[in-house]
Amino acid sequence: MKRTPLAELLQTELERQDFHPRLPGYKRVYEAIRGAIVNRRLPAGAKLPSSRDLARELDASRNMIVAAYDQLQAEGYVESQTGSGTYVAEALPDGFSNDGSHVRYQFLGDAAEDDEAVSLSKRGARLTREEGMDAYEVQPLALSGKMDLLNFPIKTWQRVQNQVWRRDDVNLYDYDTTGGYLQLKRAVADYLRVSRGVALDADQVLITGGTQQSLDLISRMLADQNDIAWVENPCYWGAWSSFYANDLNIRPIAVDLEGMNPSAEDLASPPPKFIYVTPSHQYPTGAVMSLARRKSLIEYAQRANAWILEDDYDSEFRYAGRPVASLQGLAAEAGVPRVLYMGTFSKVIYPGIKLAYVVLPHALIPSFKTALYDLYRPGQLHLQAALAEFIDQGHFTTHIRRLRQAYAQRRTLLLAVLDRALKGKVQQVVVDAGLLLVIKLPSHIDDVALSAQCQSNGLSVRPLSRYYIGETDVRGLVVGFAYVDTNDLVECGKRLGDMIGAVLT
Numbered sequence: 001m002k003r004t005p006l007a008e009l010l011q012t013e014l015e016r017q018d019f020h021p022r023l024p025g026y027k028r029v030y031e032a033i034r035g036a037i038v039n040r041r042l043p044a045g046a047k048l049p050s051s052r053d054l055a056r057e058l059d060a061s062r063n064m065i066v067a068a069y070d071q072l073q074a075e076g077y078v079e080s081q082t083g084s085g086t087y088v089a090e091a092l093p094d095g096f097s098n099d100g101s102h103v104r105y106q107f108l109g110d111a112a113e114d115d116e117a118v119s120l121s122k123r124g125a126r127l128t129r130e131e132g133m134d135a136y137e138v139q140p141l142a143l144s145g146k147m148d149l150l151n152f153p154i155k156t157w158q159r160v161q162n163q164v165w166r167r168d169d170v171n172l173y174d175y176d177t178t179g180g181y182l183q184l185k186r187a188v189a190d191y192l193r194v195s196r197g198v199a200l201d202a203d204q205v206l207i208t209g210g211t212q213q214s215l216d217l218i219s220r221m222l223a224d225q226n227d228i229a230w231v232e233n234p235c236y237w238g239a240w241s242s243f244y245a246n247d248l249n250i251r252p253i254a255v256d257l258e259g260m261n262p263s264a265e266d267l268a269s270p271p272p273k274f275i276y277v278t279p280s281h282q283y284p285t286g287a288v289m290s291l292a293r294r295k296s297l298i299e300y301a302q303r304a305n306a307w308i309l310e311d312d313y314d315s316e317f318r319y320a321g322r323p324v325a326s327l328q329g330l331a332a333e334a335g336v337p338r339v340l341y342m343g344t345f346s347k348v349i350y351p352g353i354k355l356a357y358v359v360l361p362h363a364l365i366p367s368f369k370t371a372l373y374d375l376y377r378p379g380q381l382h383l384q385a386a387l388a389e390f391i392d393q394g395h396f397t398t399h400i401r402r403l404r405q406a407y408a409q410r411r412t413l414l415l416a417v418l419d420r421a422l423k424g425k426v427q428q429v430v431v432d433a434g435l436l437l438v439i440k441l442p443s444h445i446d447d448v449a450l451s452a453q454c455q456s457n458g459l460s461v462r463p464l465s466r467y468y469i470g471e472t473d474v475r476g477l478v479v480g481f482a483y484v485d486t487n488d489l490v491e492c493g494k495r496l497g498d499m500i501g502a503v504l505t
Ligand SMILES: Cc1ncc(COP(=O)(O)O)c(C=O)c1O
Pocket: 136, 137, 138, 209, 210, 211, 212, 213, 236, 238, 278, 283, 311, 313, 343, 344, 345, 346, 351, 354, 355, 356
């Protein structure tokens, strides 16, 4: 079909734009038209085709075009004249920078109206194009501003810290050139071998400044620009942001109740460099990857020469049944050293500790140690040493046991409260693990609006649709229950149940 010049222009604009992978289709069309207006390729007064015509020419759904036109109109880029059509506005919206390379970016929470435009790199602009990426992934359900750390043995932690600071060891004040404090690497290795079935020796452990740093290091060391990363869809924001910032091409792979489920088309497409998975407890749906899927993923990774990045971020928290062993262990058993296993102390100690680890195949150890030092200059050796003591003195396992009991209790309580309010109205996804639960909602519910409404009522919950890359009709709320005090939980749960109930009736 021969396209009109305008459709041709928009098609070029759509292909030219380096879109954010989570950008839904209508936003792509919106961005393409907005870009053309801003760059004056679509001059003031130009008439846009009808939504039906444009949908046909771009081979897109009409709803998508209508939604894009609506947004452009709401923001003042186009004007609609009843009966006559849609036109590019004579004047661009207020304060708009006419240079497409300038992205207007205002820092969240900046009370002062700082209207200065800043130039971000192309990569930075892509990363921040979509708002809503908060600092925390798992947030407390209540917006009281206090995280419930009552279970954290603060006195013991202080005592262990003091013991370390009293040590007469000048090396602890230096940078770390060895990929992590040896005692901590040994402690992590012992823990992972026994608790998670990871096949390793201590030398394979690299201590990093958090999972984000682990992912960044892995991308920088193993991927080139435009290499493909398979990610779960829905996915942990931090992972794709990091791949994205490292110029990887992201291919979202559907997740079902057995975890990542590549289609025949995925398997037949050019192979990925990375396969990022959360097999013990898929983030955020909670699916546990089945043994059959694990095996086929390992086989595929071997065939495709891909690296599996296993993010085992909260496997400590299983409330029933037997813990699921790591994918890394299974791959090692099969003689396939293609898994990089990642874990973190964010969930089991506290998020701000920013200490995590990667278990590397032997062949990668020397290069990764060098890169870790050259790129990030790690240190915090007192903290690493104290954590090692905390583990070796047995406090870590006691702490995890207590946390598990407390979280299981909170989860049961929240489920019971929600069940009372919502029985029969929603399909609740319940898994026996993790620090979140997902409440699935019918697809006509606007979960973004609902979560904003909850937020303004003091409840911090996430819209499930925002974890998806591209369009989805899945709707729901992701609810963190771990850091809310038991007393607050009942009240919060009731309030949440009422708010969901109200949109369902
Ligand atoms: C899936 C997943 N991986 C890793 C992390 C932790 O990352 P970090 O170690 O950078 O705190 C989180 C935090 O919420 C997460 O949800």
